[in-house]
Amino acid sequence: MDAAISIEHPELMVTPWFMIAVLVLYLIFVLRIGPNFMLNRRPYELKTLIIVHNIVQVVSCVYVVYEILHITENHIIYFWKCSALEFVGEKTKRHFKLAYFLFWLKLSELIETIIFVLRKKQNQVTKLHVFHHISTITLIYLLINHNSNGFDALFPIFLNSIIHIIMYSYYLVAAVADKSIIRALTPVKKSITVMQMGQFSLILIHAILTSMNCGVDKAAFIYFIFVIILMFYGFYDFYQISYKSSKRRKSAVVAESAEAAAAVNKTK
Structure with a gap:
């Protein structure tokens, strides 16, 4: 039988103040300081940083998927079943080590906005x-x-990491490929947005099943559902604006061209 273990989280992760400080600095930079700094400057290329960032994200997400499959003994795919987190055994240690890794990984993703x-x-x-x-x-x-x-x-982390492997792989190819290849990969970008919406749908289903069958912390559950619904709506809105609107614009241009051609033919 596994012996109970004592979990002592790193000091920076025990209280929210470090996280809050980083996020406040992030917001100040990307919304105020950064744009003002770049106002009269030429854009930086940052190609090497972009390539390194995307490689790090892909490798990290592969590691996350591997660790989750190992910790759960591949049972993560049975998302409708409940599992208890008992403070015993090696798997619990790996669970929290993975959580600490994810904390720093998600902080590293802020670099993406700074690059923008x-x-x-x-x-x-x-x-x-x-x-x-x-x-x-x-x-x-x-x-x-x-x-x-x-x-x-x-x-949710398992699903999101799989999507991120695909997404950051696409970004990596886009960073090194020529324009013709990037144009050819345009449908992939659209598919990634669809996959994002699909993952949020599955995450919502999982959250509802978990709340009904397993019992959850009510405050954390409400916040989680709020975040997932907002993100689903945001990606859906982005999809409508980026792909549906552009399709309508192309249809309108084709229709206008056809009308112009018909008018010219009538005058002949």
């Missing part, structure tokens, strides 16, 4: 983008300090 600012792509610093990065860090903080749902809480 320094490349003068402030239009990409959307409310959805900023909210997504901030909320995921707060959710990892809850995973470390307020997780009463055992390894069930790893299911």
Whole structure:
């Protein structure tokens, strides 16, 4: 029988103040200091940083998926079942080591927004983008300090890491490929957005099943559901604006061209 273990979290993760300080500095830089700094400057290329960042994210997410499968003995795919988090055994130690790794990984993802600012792509610093990065860090903080749902809480991270492997791989290819290849990969970008919405749908289903069958901390559950619904709506809105609107614009251009051609033919 496994002996009980004592879990002492790193000091920076025990209280929210370090996280709050980092997120406040992040917001100040990406919304105020950064744009003002770049106002009369040329955009930085930062190609090497982008490539390194994407490689780190892909490798890290592969590691996260591997660890979750190992910790849960592949049972993570049975997301409708409950699992208890007892402070015993090697798996619990690995669970929390993974949570600490995720905390720093999510903080490292903030670099993505800083890159947008320094490349003068402030239009990409959307409310959805900023909210997504901030909320995921707060959710990892809850995973470390307020997780009463055992390894069930790893299911959203498992799904998200799989999506991130695909997403950051696409970003990596886009960073090194020529324009013709990037144009050819445009459908992949659209598919990634669809996959994002799909993962949030599955995460919502999982959260509801967990709350009904396993019992959850009510405050953490409400916050989690709030975050996931907002992110689903944000990605859905982005999809409508980026892909449906552009499709309608193309249809309108084709229709206008056809009408113009018909008018010319009539005058002949």
